[in-house]
Amino acid sequence: MKNQNTPATKTTQIRLTRRAPTYWRVTFDHPPLNVFGPGAILEMTEIITALETDEHVKVVVFDSAVEGFFLNHSDFLGKLEDLTGLPAGPTGLQAWPDILVRLSRAPVVSIALIRGRATGNGSEIALASDMRFASREKAILSQWEVGVGLIPGGGPMARLPRLMGRGRALEVLLGADDIRGDLAELYGYVNRSLPDADLDAFVDALATRIASFDKRAIIDTKNLVNAASLPPDVEIAAGWSACLASIVRPAAQERIKTLMARGFHKPGDAENRLGYYVGELGH
Amino acid sequence: MKNQNTPATKTTQIRLTRRAPTYWRVTFDHPPLNVFGPGAILEMTEIITALETDEHVKVVVFDSAVEGFFLNHSDFLGKLEDLTGLPAGPTGLQAWPDILVRLSRAPVVSIALIRGRATGNGSEIALASDMRFASREKAILSQWEVGVGLIPGGGPMARLPRLMGRGRALEVLLGADDIRGDLAELYGYVNRSLPDADLDAFVDALATRIASFDKRAIIDTKNLVNAASLPPDVEIAAGWSACLASIVRPAAQERIKTLMARGFHKPGDAENRLGYYVGELGH
Amino acid sequence: MKNQNTPATKTTQIRLTRRAPTYWRVTFDHPPLNVFGPGAILEMTEIITALETDEHVKVVVFDSAVEGFFLNHSDFLGKLEDLTGLPAGPTGLQAWPDILVRLSRAPVVSIALIRGRATGNGSEIALASDMRFASREKAILSQWEVGVGLIPGGGPMARLPRLMGRGRALEVLLGADDIRGDLAELYGYVNRSLPDADLDAFVDALATRIASFDKRAIIDTKNLVNAASLPPDVEIAAGWSACLASIVRPAAQERIKTLMARGFHKPGDAENRLGYYVGELGH
Numbered sequence: 001m002k003n004q005n006t007p008a009t010k011t012t013q014i015r016l017t018r019r020a021p022t023y024w025r026v027t028f029d030h031p032p033l034n035v036f037g038p039g040a041i042l043e044m045t046e047i048i049t050a051l052e053t054d055e056h057v058k059v060v061v062f063d064s065a066v067e068g069f070f071l072n073h074s075d076f077l078g079k080l081e082d083l084t085g086l087p088a089g090p091t092g093l094q095a096w097p098d099i100l101v102r103l104s105r106a107p108v109v110s111i112a113l114i115r116g117r118a119t120g121n122g123s124e125i126a127l128a129s130d131m132r133f134a135s136r137e138k139a140i141l142s143q144w145e146v147g148v149g150l151i152p153g154g155g156p157m158a159r160l161p162r163l164m165g166r167g168r169a170l171e172v173l174l175g176a177d178d179i180r181g182d183l184a185e186l187y188g189y190v191n192r193s194l195p196d197a198d199l200d201a202f203v204d205a206l207a208t209r210i211a212s213f214d215k216r217a218i219i220d221t222k223n224l225v226n227a228a229s230l231p232p233d234v235e236i237a238a239g240w241s242a243c244l245a246s247i248v249r250p251a252a253q254e255r256i257k258t259l260m261a262r263g264f265h266k267p268g269d270a271e272n273r274l275g276y277y278v279g280e281l282g283h
Numbered sequence: 284m285k286n287q288n289t290p291a292t293k294t295t296q297i298r299l300t301r302r303a304p305t306y307w308r309v310t311f312d313h314p315p316l317n318v319f320g321p322g323a324i325l326e327m328t329e330i331i332t333a334l335e336t337d338e339h340v341k342v343v344v345f346d347s348a349v350e351g352f353f354l355n356h357s358d359f360l361g362k363l364e365d366l367t368g369l370p371a372g373p374t375g376l377q378a379w380p381d382i383l384v385r386l387s388r389a390p391v392v393s394i395a396l397i398r399g400r401a402t403g404n405g406s407e408i409a410l411a412s413d414m415r416f417a418s419r420e421k422a423i424l425s426q427w428e429v430g431v432g433l434i435p436g437g438g439p440m441a442r443l444p445r446l447m448g449r450g451r452a453l454e455v456l457l458g459a460d461d462i463r464g465d466l467a468e469l470y471g472y473v474n475r476s477l478p479d480a481d482l483d484a485f486v487d488a489l490a491t492r493i494a495s496f497d498k499r500a501i502i503d504t505k506n507l508v509n510a511a512s513l514p515p516d517v518e519i520a521a522g523w524s525a526c527l528a529s530i531v532r533p534a535a536q537e538r539i540k541t542l543m544a545r546g547f548h549k550p551g552d553a554e555n556r557l558g559y560y561v562g563e564l565g566h
Numbered sequence: 567m568k569n570q571n572t573p574a575t576k577t578t579q580i581r582l583t584r585r586a587p588t589y590w591r592v593t594f595d596h597p598p599l600n601v602f603g604p605g606a607i608l609e610m611t612e613i614i615t616a617l618e619t620d621e622h623v624k625v626v627v628f629d630s631a632v633e634g635f636f637l638n639h640s641d642f643l644g645k646l647e648d649l650t651g652l653p654a655g656p657t658g659l660q661a662w663p664d665i666l667v668r669l670s671r672a673p674v675v676s677i678a679l680i681r682g683r684a685t686g687n688g689s690e691i692a693l694a695s696d697m698r699f700a701s702r703e704k705a706i707l708s709q710w711e712v713g714v715g716l717i718p719g720g721g722p723m724a725r726l727p728r729l730m731g732r733g734r735a736l737e738v739l740l741g742a743d744d745i746r747g748d749l750a751e752l753y754g755y756v757n758r759s760l761p762d763a764d765l766d767a768f769v770d771a772l773a774t775r776i777a778s779f780d781k782r783a784i785i786d787t788k789n790l791v792n793a794a795s796l797p798p799d800v801e802i803a804a805g806w807s808a809c810l811a812s813i814v815r816p817a818a819q820e821r822i823k824t825l826m827a828r829g830f831h832k833p834g835d836a837e838n839r840l841g842y843y844v845g846e847l848g849h
Contacts, residue, residue: 109453109457129450130449130450130453130457131450131451131453131454132450145787146780146783146784146787147779149779149780149782149783150783151783151786151790152787157791157793157794158790158793160791161791161794161795162448162449162794163448163449163450164448164754165729165730165754165795166696166728166729166791166792166795166796167695167696167697167698167729167756167757168697168754168757169791169795170675170696170697170788170791171697171757171772173787173791174675174696174776174779174784174787174788175772175776176779177775185469186751186758188447188448188450188451190450191450191451191454192466206454209458209460209562210457210458211565212562212564212565212566213429213430213432213457213565214429214432214532214534214535216432216529216532216534217428217429217432217433217434217529217534217535218429218457220434220525220528220529221428221429221434221435221440221456221457222453222457224434224440224441224518224521224522224525225440225443225444225449225452225453225456226449227440227518228440228441228444228445228514229444229445229448229449229452230449231794235790235794238790238793239790242786242787242790246782246783246786249780249782251780251782251783252780252783255780279775279778281778282777282778282779283778392736392740412733413732413733413736414733414734414736414737415733445731446731446732446733447731468752471730471731471733471734473733474733474734474737489737489741492741492743492845493740493741494848495845495847495848495849496712496713496715496740496742496848497712497715497815497817497818497821499715499812499815499817500711500712500715500716500717500812500817500818501712501740503717503808503811503812504711504712504717504718504723504739504740505736505740507717507723507724507801507804507805507808508723508726508727508735508736508739509732510723510801510804511723511724511727511728511797511801512727512728512732512735513732
């Protein structure tokens with residue numbers, strides 16, 4: 001685990017900015033790859049708690065300060081115990097699925113502004129958000145896990161089929177490939193993909209608009225949509241258990257090791273074209 | 284409440300035409316804005332009962348005779364008691380949600396032909412219909428309610444996520460903006476958007492086609508689709524309750540009053556560009 | 567019932583090819599129309615059992631060797647008893663719905679490569695598969711049954727609304743018309759439609775890719791998606807019962823008889839443009 005993942009420097013990876021009391025930004029800023037480790041989970045837990053309890057905030061936008069990466073896969077250089085040793089959250093789920101489930105239920109509208117890769121954790125936090133808008137040219141969404149023998153842990157098996165139907169969800173998950181802006185829009189993986197030059201202004205205008213509305217009306221409406229559409233927590237819990245069980249299997253350990261040898265976890269081609277690289281592991 | 288909303292002239296606002304015993308048209312004709320009040324609810328109740336009990340009708344198309352408006356929001360000039368005082372329907376739901384739920388279950392195929400604005404009630408009756416086809420150039424769909432501090436009352440929190448997924452449903456409901464033909468088609472808000480010049484012929488051909496099929500096969504098939512896809516009534520009831528609770532809150536009353544001062548409920552820019560206007564209320 | 571439908575020549579209609587131990591092809595090859603009868607159901611039962619029990623297979627692609635037809639409607643020239651007399655399968659469902667339900671749950675990834683007509687049974691096996699890819703120019707999907715007074719028997723009332731929403735599902739089922747590649751993609755009836763020249767290479771690359779992944783990770787992920795998205799068996803059973811009840815009704819018998827007189831079940835225009843022909847029956 002890298003040093004900046006410790007509590008002492010816990011605000012290093014994720015930056016919370018209050019553009020207005022009603023409109024916050026949460027910016028993933030962990031260069032060079034925006035990899036997501038236990039330290040970031042602790043930071044996210046604090047942010048979620050703030051979103052749940054603040055009286056004024058109505059909208060939060062998730063974005064990235066790292067070129068090429070919205071938010072990336074988990075940190076595979078740390079110890080697994082640093083992840084599994086995190087305390088369970090108030091939902092009873094383990095830390096990462098707890099954060100995602102709470103975000104979907106939080107009394108605030110969450111919008112993922114996706115530029116660069118949203119791989120693994122990045123895709124999962126986008127899916128747990130209320131809306132997703134992507135850069136047509138620069139967004140890449142990816143549930144890459146099956147490609148290295150893993151099961152995704154943050155709930156995409158529960159969320160993707162409810163968003164895009166079973167067939168496209170299975171393609172995303174079992175194909176484990178990079179999904180670009182046009183296809184993400186066609187499949188409903190994101191609300192819309194916009195020209196990169198228009199994305200920031202579009203999301204900012206939507207966030208500002210919603211932040212001008214009545215908070216009570218927003219919350220009551222969101223809660224009713226949640227009742228109609230959120231997966232039950234037990235499905236999220238089952239995905240997390242399957243994920244943990246998969247990590248320790250030799251099939252996964254060997255593939256991750258091979259991928260590491262080919263440049264995974266370092267800036268370069270393996271991270272940039274992860275979909276291609278996982279497709280080469282079994283040959 | 285306007286005079287034409289009284290029972291004595293109750294057939295003024297909605298016109299039922301039997302193109303054939305098997306194929307009916309229900310035309311919203313309440314110029315200049317096709318606003319929807321308690322009088323129209325009573326008319327719709329009679330029409331729904333006729334659709335439920337007629338032995339011959341197989342298809343009903345909903346359309347509009349009012350330029351620019353398929354069917355509009357509720358009548359805010361009347362007394363709230365005229366709406367809440369309407370008797371509950373046979374489903375146990377209040378009058379408006381009762382109509383919508385019965386339409387979705389009726390032993391007849393309902394098709395919304397959307398040209399002009401389908402705002403509030405107009406969007407809700409379209410969503411309760413079995414299919415929706417929109418004019419690419421002239422249709423505007425809108426659940427505008429959150430923009431004035433209200434919660435929609437006719438079930439879109441239950442129906443939209445099942446039609447387009449949670450993320451796009453939340454955008455439609457919490458963005459409270461005007462949705463035009465192309466986006467409505469992309470999101471699955473409507474089955475398809477067609478060039479305005481082709482819309483009437485397309486819907487008429489489809490309605491005529493279905494009306495030529497066996498009624499029993501139509502009903503049995505629709506009932507099985509309903510079992511797979513309709514929201515439970517309790518979700519519709521919860522939305523209606525939340526709507527009624529929202530109307531009397533100061534946040535909503537003040538926003539509606541401001542909107543009235545800016546031209547709401549009168550022909551003109553505020554009605555034509557309602558999405559823009561509700562976005563200006565909070566500034 | 568044609569002779570080749572008997573057990574003695576049971577491998578005539580469906581060909582199983584092992585491209586690799588991990589990657590199988592199942593090819594519908596029953597010229598000239600790829601009509602699907604009780605003999606083919608028996609063959610499919612054996613194939614499903616093989617897919618369920620083989621330790622190595624990870625991916626199966628369904629395709630066709632018959633020009634113009636991926637897989638067609640049921641054989642209406644045989645005796646109904648040959649269909650209804652087939653033993654129930656291990657799910658407790660009758661043979662055809664049993665096959666479809668087992669395919670969706672099988673520990674293998676199924677991909678339908680759709681070129682030509684996928685009518686009735688052909689559409690149903692595509693919908694029971696995990697993914698569907700269609701030729702943009704040459705694929706035609708069709709649940710034609712309501713057009714002749716029948717109810718589809720293989721579960722599309724349960725599957726289509728979960729894939730494309732209630733409105734589009736009702737259009738497909740109650741319109742009973744031919745759906746071509748572009749519309750099938752827009753509606754999510756298929757994952758994607760591809761230029762016919764690219765379809766084979768695309769599906770082969772995806773199948774080869776998935777076949778290179780870890781089988782356990784594939785299965786666990788698919789099972790979790792299934793938990794989130796598969797219809798309950800009782801809905802499939804209800805559709806099958808409704809189908810059987812519809813076949814013996816005079817409305818269906820008369821329409822099928824008329825359609826036979828117009829060329830149904832023979833190579834030619836009635837089969838090629840079935841959507842058009844069923845639309846003419848009621849006039």
